[in-house]
Amino acid sequence: MDFISAVELIDKCSQENITISEAMIRREVTLFHIDRDSAIERMAHSYDIMKRAVERALSEELLSMGGLIGGESKKIFDRNSKGKSVCGDILSKAISYAVGVLEVSSSMGLIVAAPTAGSSGVIPGVFLAIQEAFELSDETMTLALFNAGAIGYLITTNATVSGAEAGCQAEVGAASAMAASAVCELMGGTAEQCLDAASTALTNVLGLVCDPIAGLVEAPCQKRNAMGASNALISAEITLGGVRHIIPFDETVEAMYRVGKSMPVELRETAMGGIATTPTGCQLCKNILN
Numbered sequence: 001m002d003f004i005s006a007v008e009l010i011d012k013c014s015q016e017n018i019t020i021s022e023a024m025i026r027r028e029v030t031l032f033h034i035d036r037d038s039a040i041e042r043m044a045h046s047y048d049i050m051k052r053a054v055e056r057a058l059s060e061e062l063l064s065m066g067g068l069i070g071g072e073s074k075k076i077f078d079r080n081s082k083g084k085s086v087c088g089d090i091l092s093k094a095i096s097y098a099v100g101v102l103e104v105s106s107s108m109g110l111i112v113a114a115p116t117a118g119s120s121g122v123i124p125g126v127f128l129a130i131q132e133a134f135e136l137s138d139e140t141m142t143l144a145l146f147n148a149g150a151i152g153y154l155i156t157t158n159a160t161v162s163g164a165e166a167g168c169q170a171e172v173g174a175a176s177a178m179a180a181s182a183v184c185e186l187m188g189g190t191a192e193q194c195l196d197a198a199s200t201a202l203t204n205v206l207g208l209v210c211d212p213i214a215g216l217v218e219a220p221c222q223k224r225n226a227m228g229a230s231n232a233l234i235s236a237e238i239t240l241g242g243v244r245h246i247i248p249f250d251e252t253v254e255a256m257y258r259v260g261k262s263m264p265v266e267l268r269e270t271a272m273g274g275i276a277t278t279p280t281g282c283q284l285c286k287n288i289l290n
């Protein structure tokens with residue numbers, strides 16, 4: 001059970017009448033010679049780490065290595081708790097959880113790099129917010145992580161998830177696509193819909209540059225994760241509403257890679273362009289280095 005494109009994945013799902021998460025579980029079992037329970041157990045452990053990262057951000061004072069971020073998750077969460085959110089409960093929680101995971105990551109805490117440390121907030125943010133809103137079990141969320149994994153695997157195999165190679169579109173864009181697809185499956189969407197949602201999410205951030213201030217994965221990374229979580233939910237909502245994505249997933253991934261390769265080196269994690277080289281970005285960099 002292997003697949004190297006979305007076309008092959010959809011074929012397998014339709015031939016065997018299975019979900020994307022089931023196809024990914026079978027792939028893991030076959031390729032890594034492990035039994036199904038072990039594969040699921042390992043994924044459950046990853047989900048546990050994601051949940052604990054969110055809990056830490058809401059309950060502890062975390063300061064990032066560069067001092068650019070810390071405490072944002074709780075501020076956003078508290079405002080929503082007072083009924084003041086302008087985004088609604090699910091989105092507000094997804095945002096606060098996503099930025100929280102970046103606080104944990106940038107203070108050298110334990111996170112799951114899904115697909116990278118810089119984009120590690122998107123999936124936990126979306127998953128926990130959806131789990132709470134729809135009262136889903138950890139087991140259900142763990143299975144949905146396999147769906148997200150399938151999308152991440154396809155992007156990694158056919159393009160990249162590295163900001164240094166293809167900009168933030170590859171990191172946060174990939175995380176958005178993974179989360180969007182998983183949400184579709186959680187809400188009863190078909191395999192085709194999952195891949196449509198993933199395509200939409202990637203398309204929405206095509207061309208997004210990687211420009212970390214002082215070269216640290218703190219800012220603008222943290223807020224990009226909030227945007228990535230929103231992007232995932234928007235893309236799932238659009239698709240679940242019955243709106244098709246015009247460009248197939250495989251072609252979208254190829255386009256993202258092409259755009260990434262045509263980006264100047266200044267906009268690919270070198271901190272030599274974008275927001276990193278604004279006067280304030282440069283001053284912050286000097287302060288940190290001193």
Ligand code: SF4
Nearest residue numbers: 118163168171210221
């Ligand atoms: S700006 Fe660069 S380092 Fe930060 S999250 Fe995006 S890709 Fe990662």
